Amino acid sequence: MIPELGHLALILALFVAVVQGIVPMVGAARGNPAWMALARPAALLQFALVSSAFLALMQSYVISDFTVLNVALNSHSTKPMLYKISGVWGNHEGSMLLWVLILALFGAAVALFGGNLPATLRARVLSVQSWIALGFLTFMIFTSNPFERVFPPPLDGNDLNPLLQDPGLAFHPPMLYVGYVGLSIAFSFAVAALIEGRVDAAWARWVRPWTLLAWIFLTAGIALGSWWAYYELGWGGWWFWDPVENVSFMPWLMATALLHSAIVVEKRDALKVWTILLAILAFSLSLIGTFIVRSGLLTSVHSFASDPQRGLYILLLLCIAIGGSLTLFAVRAPALKAGGLFAPISREGALVMNNLLLAVGTATVFLGTLYPLFADAFGVNVSVGAPFYSVTFVPLMMPMIVLMAIGPFLAWKRADLAGALGRLKMALAVTAAVALATWYLHQGGPILAVLGMALAAWLFLGALSEWAFRIKLFRAPLADSLKRAWHLPRAATGMTLAHAGLAVAIAGMTASAAWQSEVVRYMQPGESVEIAGQEVRFDGVVASQGPNYTRDVGHFTVFAEGRQIAVLTPENRLYPVQNMPTTEAAIRTTGLADLYVVLGDPDGSGGWTVRIYYEPLVPWIWAGSLIMVLGGLVSLSDRRLRVGAPARKRKTALAKA
């Protein structure tokens, strides 16, 4: 009964989406306030319906209702509760439902908090949002219904892919989806503005917090995903330039560019056309990301079952969404009035460079990701891996990092480059010292490592110097500086944090790429191996039983300078339902480096193959990402960006009067 109610809720949501997609839009064109006002209740109703459908599916998972095909295929009665719930989105149909849920949630949020938006803009934004929902709902209802029943019901389910049964991965997809779908708001705003024919500072102030929110979740989602890959796949790597990683990375790059160009629209009324285009492209890349990988067009661990009917529908949907919005852009964009002028060397100029490099960088990732698809059409079978990206994407990002430290020092409109560099003297000196030290300590090492560490130091110090400059640190009494720090706009502090966080992450990426060491060895119990000054002793393997798997647990003792510093227990698990083994690496982190142990295969006489990595600075990658997320949150709390803030201000102004 409950699954049927869920299915019904989905169909009703489809009808609501049709109404919400047409009536307010027509109302806005005709200036009919009643028709426009329909958008808000419709958006809320749509959210209520989609969440009922989602809860219905979740209920079927929680009680292990195997009469529902989706549950039977992806769940199992012995699975821990957390993974029963995360199993809801661990498959194609369920993940689509989650997508629509988040889409409806964002629509409802605009309806609720959009009180101070001009009525026509709000009506149009909600209508566009509803068009997207319409596309997804028809896709689900006609090709991937999560509530399909199966008869006769199986005695037990097929279980969720054991690789996905991990706390990190339970929350990775929802986070990434909030990021992907959050960009739909920027998209809806862009399309609505094109229809409306007007983009101004107020528009940018509205788009920025939504984009920022999406960016925060994308950053967190990508970091979580790479962390999962690092400890779960047992390869000691954290980024593989796998198609599925790339398609989450491209919207992130675009969202980053959008965040920065929206500042220019807001402050200087320039770059409007470009910002609209970025908003459209960012969401288009999210769509491509969701669909191309999920549909199995590109080979990846994440692709679910592929089905030609779905593929065709997806292609059609992509064509309509992306082609339609770009056509609208081509027709309407020339009508947007060009805004403020600026010299090439200025804050705007630096932000344009940032956008240019990010956009071109995205293009290289896009080419690398999709090239195998094109080549395949011509019968050539190729793969594009890390070497491609390290000679295309990485060099493009280097000048951007250099500029990132300088840009915030430049004034709007026309800036004094010499003055800005003068304020970065200290940073430059320390950067040179870091570069020399790196070069000296690792002579004969890769030159890129020296460059990477220098860039990280430059960006970190540049970000901090700008902050110190703003609060007049050491140039005014300390109490005065602290007061200034307290009163600094939160957006400025957020920027400093985000830039510094990226610097920390770059240091981690560089170090792990340049100085990772690895030992693969066949070991008997009692034997030891040395890596990076530590001694790792293999004590043996004990078999035991987990909740829904059996496991072999390896015991390793780590010594440094003769003292025992840690015991590591990597596991090999076997999930009997899917007859699938997984590897659980054991990691000891000091914050400066990870010691990473993976158990291999037994030889039958007590010996095991063992792989041990020493990974310097790897934890900094995630620490840096965390700082970036924190920076985003601080910036989001800035009162100028707070959703609905102008309304409150107006009220207090009235009260005062």
Added chain:
Amino acid sequence: MTRKKKRMVMVLAGLGGLAVAAALVLTAFEQNITYFYSPSDLAEQEVPHDRNIRLGGLVAEESVMRLDDGVTVQFVITDLASEVAVTYKGLLPDLFREGQGVIVEGRLGERGLVADEVLAKHDENYMPPEVAEALKEAGQWRHGEDGQ
């Protein structure tokens, strides 16, 4: 500078950026793309020895051998028409088994392929599409088998 001139500067900067990127991409494609071969391809075609290639097929039954050092593994990849010997030093993926479809990446040496990466999909019924294609070409594909 006039508005028009400024716009020109922007456009030229943009084009410059794109040109640099295009140059990077083209040279990178030339050198960094990995081509995929089946064992039959290797038997029939001249394949360069100085760059990485990918080879896909089934791990031949009873071909997996561990050398005395305990970490070097030798096995044979077959598309049931031709065979190629593979040497790999390191930990095999969890789902590496005889009879399973795998993809290996590495360079051709004197005696077969020296792999630096072995990929087995994380699902026992899964067959990498490249491997399925190679098997079809060798005329060894039976539909419905191996889960596809």
